[in-house]
Each structure stands twice: as structure tokens, then as C-alpha cells.
Amino acid sequence: MPVINILSPHVADMIAAGEVVERPASVVKELMENAFDAGAQNVTVEIRGGGAPYIRVTDDGCGMAPEDAGVAFLRHATSKLHDERGLEAISTMGFRGEALAAISAVSHIELLTREKGSAGGTRVTLTAGDIQDMGPVGCPEGTTMIVRDLFYNTPARLKFLKSDRAEAAACVQAALRCALGRPEISVRMLRDGKEEFFSPGDGREDSCVYTLLGREPASSMLRCVSEDEGLKVTGFVSSPAAGRGNRSAQYFFCNGRYIRSQLLQAALEQAYKNTLLTGRYPACVLYLDLSCASVDVNVHPAKTEVKFSYEKKVFDLVYHAVLLSLEGEKRSAAVELSPSTKKAIEPKADFYRSMSAEDFRRSGYTVDKGRPAKPVPAKAQTPPAAAARPDFSSAFASLHSSGGAEQTRLDLSAVQKIEKFEKKVPDSTEKSDEPVEKPVQNVEKPALPDYKILGETMKTYILVEVGEELLLIDKHAAHERMNFDRLKATDRQILSQTLLSPAPLKLDVGDAELLEQNGELLSELGFEIEPFGETDYVIRAVPADILASDAVPAVEEILEKLRRGRAPDAQSARDEILHTVACKAAIKAGWDTSDRERERIVREVLSGRVKYCPHGRPVSAVLTRRELDKMFKRIV
Ligand code: ADP
Ligand code: MG
Numbered sequence: 001m002p003v004i005n006i007l008s009p010h011v012a013d014m015i016a017a018g019e020v021v022e023r024p025a026s027v028v029k030e031l032m033e034n035a036f037d038a039g040a041q042n043v044t045v046e047i048r049g050g051g052a053p054y055i056r057v058t059d060d061g062c063g064m065a066p067e068d069a070g071v072a073f074l075r076h077a078t079s080k081l082h083d084e085r086g087l088e089a090i091s092t093m094g095f096r097g098e099a100l101a102a103i104s105a106v107s108h109i110e111l112l113t114r115e116k117g118s119a120g121g122t123r124v125t126l127t128a129g130d131i132q133d134m135g136p137v138g139c140p141e142g143t144t145m146i147v148r149d150l151f152y153n154t155p156a157r158l159k160f161l162k163s164d165r166a167e168a169a170a171c172v173q174a175a176l177r178c179a180l181g182r183p184e185i186s187v188r189m190l191r192d193g194k195e196e197f198f199s200p201g202d203g204r205e206d207s208c209v210y211t212l213l214g215r216e217p218a219s220s221m222l223r224c225v226s227e228d229e230g231l232k233v234t235g236f237v238s239s240p241a242a243g244r245g246n247r248s249a250q251y252f253f254c255n256g257r258y259i260r261s262q263l264l265q266a267a268l269e270q271a272y273k274n275t276l277l278t279g280r281y282p283a284c285v286l287y288l289d290l291s292c293a294s295v296d297v298n299v300h301p302a303k304t305e306v307k308f309s310y311e312k313k314v315f316d317l318v319y320h321a322v323l324l325s326l327e328g329e330k331r332s333a334a335v336e337l338s339p340s341t342k343k344a345i346e347p348k349a350d351f352y353r354s355m356s357a358e359d360f361r362r363s364g365y366t367v368d369k370g371r372p373a374k375p376v377p378a379k380a381q382t383p384p385a386a387a388a389r390p391d392f393s394s395a396f397a398s399l400h401s402s403g404g405a406e407q408t409r410l411d412l413s414a415v416q417k418i419e420k421f422e423k424k425v426p427d428s429t430e431k432s433d434e435p436v437e438k439p440v441q442n443v444e445k446p447a448l449p450d451y452k453i454l455g456e457t458m459k460t461y462i463l464v465e466v467g468e469e470l471l472l473i474d475k476h477a478a479h480e481r482m483n484f485d486r487l488k489a490t491d492r493q494i495l496s497q498t499l500l501s502p503a504p505l506k507l508d509v510g511d512a513e514l515l516e517q518n519g520e521l522l523s524e525l526g527f528e529i530e531p532f533g534e535t536d537y538v539i540r541a542v543p544a545d546i547l548a549s550d551a552v553p554a555v556e557e558i559l560e561k562l563r564r565g566r567a568p569d570a571q572s573a574r575d576e577i578l579h580t581v582a583c584k585a586a587i588k589a590g591w592d593t594s595d596r597e598r599e600r601i602v603r604e605v606l607s608g609r610v611k612y613c614p615h616g617r618p619v620s621a622v623l624t625r626r627e628l629d630k631m632f633k634r635i636v
Contacts, residue, residue: 009075021099021102021103021106021150023051023161023167023170024047024050024051024052024055024150024161024167024168024170024171025051025167025170025171025173025174026174027051027055027103027107027147027150028045028047028051028055028057028171028174028175028178029174029175029177029178030099030100030103031045031055031057031099031103031145031147032045032057032174032175032178032179032187033093033099033178034057034093034099034100034143034145035057035058035059035061035143036061036093036178036182036185036256037061037080037092037093038059038061038062038063038142038143039061039062040059040060040061040142040185041060041184041185041186041201042059042060042185042186042187042188042201043057043058043059043060043185043186043187043188044056044057044058044059044187044188044189044190045057045171045175045187045188045189045190046058046189046190046191047168047171047172047190047191047192048191048192049164049167049168049192050161050162050163050164050165050166050167050168050171051150051167051168051170051171052149052150052151052158052161052167053148053149053150054146054147054148055146055147055150055171056144056145056146056147057144057145058142058143058144058145059142059143059144060140060141060142061142061143062115062116062142063113063114063115063116063118063121063141063142063143064113064115064122064143065115065118065122066122066136069111069113069122069124069134070124070131070134072100072111073100073101073104073109073124073126073129073131074101075097075098075101076096076097076098076101077097077100077101078096078097080092080097093256093257101129103147103150104126104128104129105128105129106128106150106151106152106153106154106157107128107147107148107149107150107151107152108125108126108127108147108148108149108152109124109125109126109127109145109146109147109148110123110124110125110144110145110146110148111123111124111125111126111143111144111145111146112137112139112143112144113139113142113143113144114139114140114141114142114143115141116141117141118141120136120137120138121136121137121138121139121140122134122135122136122137123135123136123137123139128153168191168192171191172189172191172196172197175187175189175196175197176189176197176212177251177258178258179197179199179208179212180199180208180209180212180213180251180253180258180285181253181256181257181258181287182256183199183201183202183203183204183205183207183208184201184202184203185199185201186198186199186200186201187199187201197211197212198211199211199212205234205235205236205285205287206218206223206236209221209235209236209285213249213285217238217242217249217283218236220238220239220241220242221236221237221238221239221242221283221285222236222237222238222239222325222326223235223236223325224236224237224284224286224321224322224324224325225321225325226317226318226320226321226324228313228316228317229313230290230291230294231288231289231290231294231310231313231314231317232288232289232290233286233287233288233289233317233318233321234286234287234289235253235284235285235286235287236284236285236286237268237271237282237283237284237286237322237325237326238282238283238284239326240272240275240276240282240326240612240616241612241616241617241618242283243272243276243277243280243281243282243616244280244281244282244283245279245280245281246281247265247281249281249283249284250265250268250281250282250283250284251284251285251286252264252265252284252286252288253285253286253287253288254288254290254295254306255288255289255290255295256287257304257306258304259304259305259306260304260305261305261306263308263311263314263315264286264288264314264315264318266315267314267315267316267318267319267322268282268284268286268318268319268322269281269282270319271319271320271322271323271326272322272326272616273572273575274484274488274575274579274614275326275612275614275616276615276616277615277616277617280616282322284322286318286321288314288318290308290314294308294309294310295307295308295309296308296309447607448603448606448607449466449467449606450466450467451464451465451466451471451602451606452464452465453595453598453599453602456475456593456598458589459589459590459591459592459593460474460475460476460589460590461473461474461475462475462593462598462601462602464602464606466606468624468625469622469623469624469625470622470623470624470628471605471620471621471622472620472621472622472623473601473602473605473619473620474589474613474617474618474619474620475587475589475593475598475601476586476587476588476589476613477612477613477617477618477619478601478604478605478610478613478619478620479586479587479597479601480582480583480586480613480614481582481610481611481612481613481614481619482586482601482604482610483545483581483582483583483585483586484578484579484582484613484614485609485610487543487578487581487582488575488578494524494525494526494543494544494581495526495543495544496526496527496528496541496542496543496544497526497541497542497543497544497546498528498540498541499539499540499541499542499548499551500548502538502539502540503538503539503548503551503552504532504536504537504538504539505529505536505537505538505539505552505555505556506535506536506537507535507536507537507559508535509535510563511535511559511563512534512535512537514559514562514563515529515537515555515559518562518573518577521570521573521574521577522558522577525543525574525577525578525581526541526542526543526544526581527539527541527542527543527555528540528541528542529555539551539552539555542554543581543585545581545584545585546581546584546585547584550584553584554580554581554584557580557584558576558577558580561576561579561580562576578614579614579615582614583614605619605620
């Protein structure tokens with residue numbers, strides 16, 4: 001007959017400890033959150049070994065009075081929540097009052113704390129949750145919590161820890177997430193005496209991202225800001241060219257707390273649709289700011305999962321914010337350094353830099369080193385609309401210079417001015433009832449900068465001179481994007497061409513089934529494929545842009561994509577098929593390209609409409625005069 005025992009509070013605490021304290025990294029997180037809640041401005045985190053032997057967190061927050069210092073380790077001891085009403089709107093990182101109880105149950109603890117304004121401090125030592133020693137001590141204002149020998153009394157848990165290296169890395173990652181969530185708090189992280197990272201705590205999201213994630217990822221990120229009815233999202237997202245192999249660089253914060261959220265992840269990735277290669281993931285640091293009442297963080301003890309009251313609203317806000325910054329790429333500034341950080345990390349100039357057409361359009365008006373820009377000399381014959389061009393020279397001067405290392409913040413008002421102006425300028429290719437003087441042939445639309453096509457190299461890259469810069473365009477990538485956008489824009493059936501001689505297609509059973517399943521979609525997109533026996537088919541017609549010789553490869557490629565599960569729903573199946581059609585219909589590297597085609601591509605790129613191929617590769621790169629001069633040591 002089993003006997004029922006009531007567990008002692010000590011054993012109960014050890015069990016509960018497992019929920020909050022899974023590994024040293026969880027201790028780092030809990031102690032840092034306590035420091036943040038205490039109003040600290042500066043926090044130092046130090047670990048030794050994998051964290052289990054030694055974790056120290058020191059803050060300059062409010063500290064604890066002597067009578068609170070011992071009580072803090074009791075279960076459900078918290079100063080942050082008084083009654084159940086408080087649970088509905090939690091604004092602090094902690095509130096459950098269980099972290100210190102749980103941690104102290106499975107370690108040796110030393111606490112030094114001094115309340116703000118108090119003459120002296122208190123020192124408390126605990127072993128397995130029991131106070132060993134408590135008394136006055138001299139120490140600075142704030143709190144230092146030292147956790148030694150974590151899990152020393154729970155061998156089973158100790159056994160499950162990974163190598164010191166892996167545990168230490170998890171501690172650093174946990175600390176980094178905390179630090180990234182609170183740009184207004186300076187965090188220093190030490191591991192075995194060496195500094196792992198330091199965030200300046202100047203309250204700026206950009207310097208926080210830059211110092212914590214590093215120059216390389218940060219410099220390819222685009223700013224993101226959006227607000228709607230009390231919901232606000234700010235932060236940075238990666239440009240499509242900087243896709244990652246996994247999601248580890250996606251950081252979401254809700255009211256300063258790092259969270260995992262499939263909802264936010266889906267909203268983010270949805271915005272990258274058709275600009276990012278399948279299997280690549282965007283990076284982001286997004287800060288969600290919403291009223292504490294509209295989010296429930298009390299879902300799990302670790303508090304990394306949250307529940308939003310208005311999921312759809314949150315999804316839409318994030319989706320549109322990201323979309324907006326991708327569309328306005330380069331209109332929003334990339335991560336910028338604070339002057340002090342800039343000094344600390346002197347970036348090397350990149351020789352080749354991918355650049356959006358938007359930049360190019362402007363680059364015709366800017367000169368190096370941020371000196372006031374000289375407008376590009378007007379063409380001999382200027383269309384009447386361009387003659388009325390207002391003076392933007394001061395506005396342009398404030399736009400960033402072309403040096404990759406010296407990006408400065410864009411003056412948004414200047415950009416808006418330019419955009420407004422462009423809208424007013426009649427498009428010479430569009431029919432207009434107004435008697436506009438017929439523009440002289442070959443005169444650019446006023447929106448395009450002066451450019452000269454120099455030629456093509458390796459039958460792949462078109463070379464264009466734009467002001468003081470050399471633009472290189474990947475003709476296939478650019479044309480592919482143009483095709484894709486055109487195909488996607490047509491809601492009518494895509495024009496189909498009947499092949500002179502139908503192309504035979506041999507499939508295995510699986511592919512034959514896929515073909516049948518997607519038959520309707522394929523025919524809507526211009527493919528006409530008929531069965532010709534068990535698993536034999538003939539292709540009778542293909543989309544008009546595809547060469548007859550590409551009919552079979554195109555269908556095979558589409559089936560391959562469908563087979564690999566790249567298209568879980570109808571919309572993505574459609575997009576995947578359009579990718580293939582756009583790619584097959586595009587002029588290829590290695591082909592001869594006519595002057596007219598070349599001109600058309602260059603103008604599309606310069607207009608800013610074409611930035612990335614449908615897989616997210618950039619279509620253009622630039623070599624500035626400065627970069628060339630450096631290459632040839634004209635300047636150092
Ligand atoms: P919670 O954070 O959920 O309140 P904890 O067990 O983490 O629970 O902490 C218990 C209490 O100890 C806190 O509510 C706070 O009053 C106090 N405390 C813990 N760490 C600090 C600190 N670094 N500075 C000041 N007070 C602290
Ligand atoms: Mg806490």
C-alpha cells in the first residue's frame with residue numbers, strides 16, 4: 001500500500017526550481033530581470049566555467065532594505081504584485097516571486113545589497129535555500145547576487161548540463177537577449193574574465209543592435225517603425241539580400257521582454273514573400289510596445305511565451321511595418337552608430353556594395369564626404385517638366401553620401417519632397433490628355449539620373465556610369481524580377497503559346513499525381529499539359545515568354561519545387577510557378593542582349609522598381625569613385 005506524504009517545502013522548492021531554473025542561462029536571465037526591475041542603469045553579468053560554478057549579477061538599482069534581503073528568497077515573495085488585479089497588467093519583468101526561491105534551493109548564494117540612500121548594506125548567504133548568515137556590510141548602492149555551485153544538490157540535473165562551452169554560450173545568449181530588449185540599460189557581460197559584450201545603454205535601439213549583434217549584420221538592416229491605436233512596433237529588419245539559413249537572428253521583444261512568438265514570426269516572414277529565397281529567413285530586432293493590459297505574459301514560468309489580446313491587430317501591424325521598410329529600403333536609414341561606438345569600431349570600407357536603385361537615383365545628385373551636392377548638369381534638351389524642377393540641392397545634400405562606411409541618417413522630409421515632386425511630373429510614356437510638349441527622344445524621365453550605358457561584361461553584367469559611380473547590373477536577375485512583377489500583376493489568364501511540336505514529358509507516379517493536383521493552376525498560368533498514357537504526358541502550350549526548348553525543363557522545375565513542399569498553399573504554389581516562368585523567360589547570362597533590352601533593364605533598375613530578383617539576390621552593385629580611388633591608392 002503506497003503511503004501518501006506531504007512533501008516538505010524544501011523538496012517542493014526543488015521541484016519547482018526545475019520549472020524556472022533549467023540551466024545556468026535561466027539563472028542569468030532571472031537575475032538580470034530582477035536587476036532591470038530594480039531600475040538599474042548599469043548591470044554587469046559575470047560567469048565562470050559554464051555558469052554552474054559561478055554567476056554574478058551586479059546592478060546599481062534600488063537595492064533592498066535589510067528586512068527584505070532575507071525575505072526575498074521565500075517562495076512567492078515579490079514586491080511587484082500585490083493582488084490579483086495586478087496580474088492583468090504586468091509591467092515588470094518578474095512578478096511570480098519564485099525565481100530567487102528556486103535558484104537558492106539548488107545553489108549557494110551570496111547577496112550584497114544596499115538600498116538607495118541608506119548608510120550601509122546587508123550581506124546574506126544561503127545554502128539550499130536556508131539562510132546561513134546575515135549581517136551589515138559596506139557595499140555600494142544596488143545589488144550583487146552571486147550564485148555558486150548551481151545544482152550541487154540535484155545531481156540528476158547537473159548530469160544533464162552540456163559542456164561548459166555550450167552552457168556558457170547559452171548564458172551569453174540569454175544575457176544578450178535581455179540586453180537587446182532594453183537599450184536604455186547598459187549591460188556588460190564577462191565570461192571567464194573576458195568581456196563578451198557591452199551595450200552603451202544610451203537608449204538608442206540602433207547603437208544597442210550595433211554593439212550587441214555586430215557591424216556586419218547590423219549594417220544590412222533596415223529601420224522599421226509603425227504605430228496604430230496604441231500598438232507600436234520599432235526596430236530593424238534585414239534586407240532581403242541578407243537572408244539567413246535559420247531563424248536564430250530573429251529577436252522579438254514585447255514591452256522590453258524577449259519573447260518567442262509564432263504569430264510575429266509569421267507576420268515578419270509573410271512580408272518577405274517573393275523577395276527571399278525559400279529556405280532563407282529574415283533577421284530582425286523588433287520591439288513591440290503595447291499596453292500591458294493587452295498582453296498576458298503569465299503563460300509559462302519562463303515568460304518567453306505571451307498571449308496577445310488582439311492577435312490580428314498585432315499581426316497586421318508587424319506585417320505592414322516590415323513591408324513598409326522593405327519597400328522603402330534605403331529611404332530608411334540602416335543601423336547607425338553613435339559617435340562613440342563609431343570611434344570604437346572603425347569599419348573598413350566595402351569595395352563592392354549592393355545598392356538599391358533608389359540610392360542610385362539619388363547618387364547622381366550627391367557627392368562624396370557629405371559636401372553639398374552639385375546637381376548633375378542638365379541635359380542639353382530638357383523636357384518642360386524637368387525645367388520646372390524645384391531646387392532640391394539642400395535636400396539632396398542631406399541625403400547620405402555614397403560611401404558604404406559613412407551612411408548617415410536620411411532626411412525623410414527631403415525624400416518626401418522628392419517623391420511628391422516625382423508624382424507631379426508627367427510620365428512621358430503614359431498617354432495624357434494635356435498638351436504636353438513632346439519630349440525629345442532619348443531624354444530620361446526626370447526621375448532618372450543622368451546615366452550612360454558603357455556596355456556589358458562577361459555577357460552577364462551591364463556597366464552603367466551614373467554620376468561618379470559605376471553601376472553593375474546582373475541582367476538576368478533584373479530581368480527575372482521585371483518578369484515576375486509583370487506576371488504577378490496580371491489577374492487575367494497569362495498568355496499562352498502553342499508549341500509547334502508538342503513536347504513529351506515522362507514522369508514517375510508521384511510527379512504525375514502532383515501534376516494532376518496542380519493542373520488547374522498550371523493551365524491558368526499558361527501551361528497546357530495532356531496525359532498520354534499512364535505517366536506520360538505532352539506539353540502542348542507554355543506561357544508566351546518561355547522558349548519551346550525550355551518547356552520540359554520548366555515543368556520539371558515546377559514539379560521539383562512542388563515535390564519538395566516549397567508551396568504549402570495555393571498562393572505559394574502560384575508564386576513558385578511564376579518564379580520559374582519569370583526565370584525561364586528572362587534573358588540569360590551568356591546571351592547576347594540587344595541595346596534596347598539593355599536600356600529597358602537599366603531604366604527599370606534606376607527607377608527603383610527593381611531591387612532584388614524573386615529569390616532575394618540583389619540585381620545591382622556599385623563601385624563609387626571613392627572606392628576606385630582607394631583601390632588605386634589615389635586616396636588612402
Ligand atoms: P519576482 O522578480 O518575480 O518578484 P524574485 O524571486 O525574482 O521574484 O525576486 C523576489 C523579490 O526580491 C523581488 O520582488 C524584489 O523585491 C527583490 N529583488 C530581487 N532581486 C533584486 C535586485 N537586484 N534589486 C532589488 N530587489 C531585488
Ligand atoms: Mg524575478
